[in-house]
Amino acid sequence: MDKLQIEGGKRLFGEVNISGAKNAAVAILPASILADDGLCNIDNIPDIHDVKCLENIMIDMGISLTSERDGHVKINPNTIKTYSAHGENVRTMRASYYLLGALLGKYKKAEVAFPGGCSIGVRPIDQHIKGFEALGAKVTIEHGYIKAEAPNGLKGANIYLDVVSVGATINIMLAACKAEGITVIENAAREPHVVDVANFLNSMGANIKGAGTDVIKIVGVDKLRGCDYTVIPDQIEAGTYMVAAAITKGDVLIKNVIPKHLESMTAKLIEMGVNVEECEDSIRVSCDKRPKAVNIKTLPYPGFPTDIQQPFTTLLSVSEGRSIVTESIWEGRFKHVDELKRMGANIKVEGKIAIIDGIERLSGAEVMATDLRAGAALVIAGLAAEGTTTVTHVRHIDRGYEKIEEKLRKLGASIIRITDNREYFE
Ligand SMILES: CC(=O)N[C@H]1[C@@H](OP(=O)(O)OP(=O)(O)OC[C@H]2O[C@@H](n3ccc(=O)[nH]c3=O)[C@H](O)[C@@H]2O)O[C@H](CO)[C@@H](O)[C@@H]1O
Numbered sequence: 249m250d251k252l253q254i255e256g257g258k259r260l261f262g263e264v265n266i267s268g269a270k271n272a273a274v275a276i277l278p279a280s281i282l283a284d285d286g287l288c289n290i291d292n293i294p295d296i297h298d299v300k301c302l303e304n305i306m307i308d309m310g311i312s313l314t315s316e317r318d319g320h321v322k323i324n325p326n327t328i329k330t331y332s333a334h335g336e337n338v339r340t341m342r343a344s345y346y347l348l349g350a351l352l353g354k355y356k357k358a359e360v361a362f363p364g365g366c367s368i369g370v371r372p373i374d375q376h377i378k379g380f381e382a383l384g385a386k387v388t389i390e391h392g393y394i395k396a397e398a399p400n401g402l403k404g405a406n407i408y409l410d411v412v413s414v415g416a417t418i419n420i421m422l423a424a425c426k427a428e429g430i431t432v433i434e435n436a437a438r439e440p441h442v443v444d445v446a447n448f449l450n451s452m453g454a455n456i457k458g459a460g461t462d463v464i465k466i467v468g469v470d471k472l473r474g475c476d477y478t479v480i481p482d483q484i485e486a487g488t489y490m491v492a493a494a495i496t497k498g499d500v501l502i503k504n505v506i507p508k509h510l511e512s513m514t515a516k517l518i519e520m521g522v523n524v525e526e527c528e529d530s531i532r533v534s535c536d537k538r539p540k541a542v543n544i545k546t547l548p549y550p551g552f553p554t555d556i557q558q559p560f561t562t563l564l565s566v567s568e569g570r571s572i573v574t575e576s577i578w579e580g581r582f583k584h585v586d587e588l589k590r591m592g593a594n595i596k597v598e599g600k601i602a603i604i605d606g607i608e609r610l611s612g613a614e615v616m617a618t619d620l621r622a623g624a625a626l627v628i629a630g631l632a633a634e635g636t637t638t639v640t641h642v643r644h645i646d647r648g649y650e651k652i653e654e655k656l657r658k659l660g661a662s663i664i665r666i667t668d669n670r671e672y673f674e
Pocket residue numbers: 271274342343370371372373374375376377411412413414415416437554555577578
């Protein structure tokens with residue numbers, strides 16, 4: 249199993265390019281199934297493990313998918329041979345649940361194994377099921393599979409989500425864009441990736457309005473066609489490099505971003521005394537002093553993203569004063585705290601709250617990535633710590649970060665990947 253070994257204490261300088269957004273790409277790939285004719289040419293697909301899993305699932309289903317250089321993927325979905333998706337790849341990732349909405353929307357039947365994803369708390373899909381049922385589908389759960397079918401077709405409906413759910417909002421959009429009549433999703437998620445998927449579907453000929461607000465209106469259309477599309481940049485990868493620049497007292501230009509998507513993170517860094525300069529499609533983060541403690545509460549967009557909470561916790565662990573972090577989306581998203589404590593952090597978790605008393609410096613240790621962003625948080629800790637940090641279970645990080653050690657090395661970090669006990673420098 250791969251490990252990342254980091255010699256801490258190097259300030260990060262230079263430029264880093266942000267890849268396409270994981271949580272948009274993993275929805276747009278299954279959304280391409282909805283094309284009735286023509287090819288989907290999608291650019292800026294990140295080179296990450298979750299994308300490879302999804303591509304393999306789709307290829308196994310008979311879909312013609314070629315992944316070309318530089319994040320370009322070409323898809324002809326109409327060679328599909330089955331409406332059933334199963335196997336290890338489906339069960340290990342979260343976003344395989346989007347195959348349900350896409351298959352149901354196009355073929356009116358779908359059978360998909362229960363999804364996996366980060367172990368960050370209970371991850372129900374009741375709102376997805378409620379949405380499919382409101383559109384007229386019969387949904388059953390048997391032998392580890394979710395089966396949805398609508399032999400008489402899907403009909404538009406008004407759906408009020410009981411919780412703001414990214415997955416349910418996107419899955420309902422996928423199922424509804426070819427349903428008969430109008431679907432309205434109320435209390436919809438407003439994340440940039442929700443908007444990106446709506447824009448992709450509209451480029452295919454769908455009629456979706458209101459994405460980015462909490463009311464989305466979908467007027468069903470008869471046919472969708474392939475299109476050319478470019479996935480938005482990953483706001484969480486960008487946030488991760490923003491934190492890495494701040495914690496190492498570096499100066500980094502983070503390129504290929506949409507600064508608007510980063511506003512909640514930018515505001516917190518400025519509150520901490522970090523310098524942030526916004527340009528048109530890049531953001532420069534520099535820091536010349538120890539950041540100040542702040543309080544953070546995770547919320548659905550445009551609030552502070554839960555997915556960047558763990559990297560920020562690392563930064564707060566070496567900031568001056570006491571910070572309170574409230575995680576209000578996932579009840580199990582503090583697993584990185586025990587690992588940070590191995591590095592000397594002074595953090596107490598009480599239910600949804602972490603109380604962090606900043607220390608001067610972390611000390612390197614062997615720590616385990618328990619999930620994707622916990623892994624990123626520990627890499628960031630290693631960059632700032634005194635001595636050597638070894639982060640194990642790197643496969644979690646590889647799910648969502650493209651070439652993390654390569655990008656950090658280019659910024660001056662001392663980081664190597666150890667594979668099967670052999671070190672390699674790419
Ligand atoms: C692949 C992907 O895009 N993953 C993201 C997606 O996950 P995911 O789509 O799984 O997260 P949701 O937005 O659905 O979950 C938000 C909250 O709603 C609850 N809930 C959700 C669905 C449901 O049917 N019932 C229910 O109660 C969840 O327990 C959670 O407390 O959004 C999360 C919240 O921004 C992010 O952390 C994940 O990175």
